[in-house]
């Protein structure tokens with residue numbers, strides 16, 4: 281099945297056309313400086329706050345104090361610069377005025393529907409936790425590691441399964457990806473300084489070289505990059521139109537596999553040291569017993 285989906289994404293347009301419709305657009309929505317209204321203060325609202333806190337949006341949490349669960353209350357206390365509590369029940373269309381996004385998470389389906397319709401009239405994107413059919417977009421199960429963001433969605437068909445599939449994806453990660461991406465980001469920034477310009481032949485060359493480096497280096501090798509090594513990688517690589525190895529830029533090939541959590545050389549020497557220590561301890565113990 282996975283293969284099938286990949287095929288649809290990567291082969292000819294005719295192949296992709298077979299799978300048109302029925303899905304959602306998966307995008308990373310930038311909310312910097314935007315105003316997000318969350319209506320409700322229960323379990324789902326607290327999850328919504330946590331999701332939106334990963335962005336740079338201003339959150340307005342509209343719910344009566346006596347309906348807040350402890351987690352929501354705590355989030356309001358912890359992040360006063362990001363979350364403003366509006367202590368009341370939803371009163372009418374003026375509540376959505378100037379909002380860029382609205383999320384309802386209330387235990388009142390009729391009110392939720394009314395809020396959605398108000399948002400629709402005002403052209404404000406809206407998610408109603410209890411009415412999938414009326415949502416402009418769905419939430420999904422998320423994995424986050426710095427700039428790495430992975431979302432699993434079943435398009436409203438099986439929310440619990442999203443969490444289980446997310447766990448499987450999480451298990452397949454080495455835990456170094458976020459760090460590696462940060463370093464790749466720093467490398468791309470320096471490359472653009474060295475070879476500036478948007479598009480054109482220089483843009484093509486930059487993309488080709490960056491893609492080649494990403495393909496040939498391991499994730500764990502990227503994590504070693506510091507400013508000095510980045511300069512060397514650009515001197516020896518970009519300037520000479522080739523991809524140097526990690527050793528050539530002053531790093532070392534530490535890991536047997538991307539997922540290995542200890543350096544091979546340190547790992548081996550630790551094992552030898554451990555075995556030697558164990559032999560000495562056992563010998564001393566046996567000698568003492570004999571006396």
Ligand SMILES: C[C@@]1(CC(=O)O)c2cc3[nH]c(cc4nc(cc5[nH]c(cc(n2)[C@H]1CCC(=O)O)[C@@](C)(CC(=O)O)[C@@H]5CCC(=O)O)C(CC(=O)O)=C4CCC(=O)O)c(CCC(=O)O)c3CC(=O)O
Pocket residue numbers: 327328331407408409410411412415417418419420421422432433434435436437438439440441442443446
């Ligand atoms: C359509 C959608 C709208 C939206 O909320 O955006 C929606 C709708 C509904 N969920 C309901 C139930 C449950 N939702 C969860 C959990 C999650 N639900 C999430 C998303 C979504 N839920 C959107 C579609 C996502 C998709 O399919 O890809 C997750 C992924 C993200 C998040 O909410 O942040 C988060 C897991 C996060 C994580 O753990 O990683 C659990 C399990 C649990 O709580 O442990 C249950 C109980 C078990 C079950 O029903 O599966 C019901 C009530 C159904 C009823 O009354 O029977 C409705 C309304 C309905 O379906 O009518």
Ligand SMILES: NC(=O)C1=CN([C@@H]2O[C@H](COP(=O)(O)OP(=O)(O)OC[C@H]3O[C@@H](n4cnc5c(N)ncnc54)[C@H](O)[C@@H]3O)[C@@H](O)[C@H]2O)C=CC1
Pocket residue numbers: 319320321322323324325342343344346347348349368369370385386387388389391409410439
């Ligand atoms: N999308 C999802 O993942 C899930 C959705 N749900 C649905 O989400 C909804 C919320 O679930 P929970 O957070 O568990 O509910 P909850 O009962 O814990 O919280 C409801 C909150 O809404 C507030 N509220 C009610 N009417 C309000 C109004 N008019 N104005 C402002 N605040 C109001 C209450 O004070 C309370 O804080 C339910 O309809 C539930 O069926 C439930 C589980 C998962």
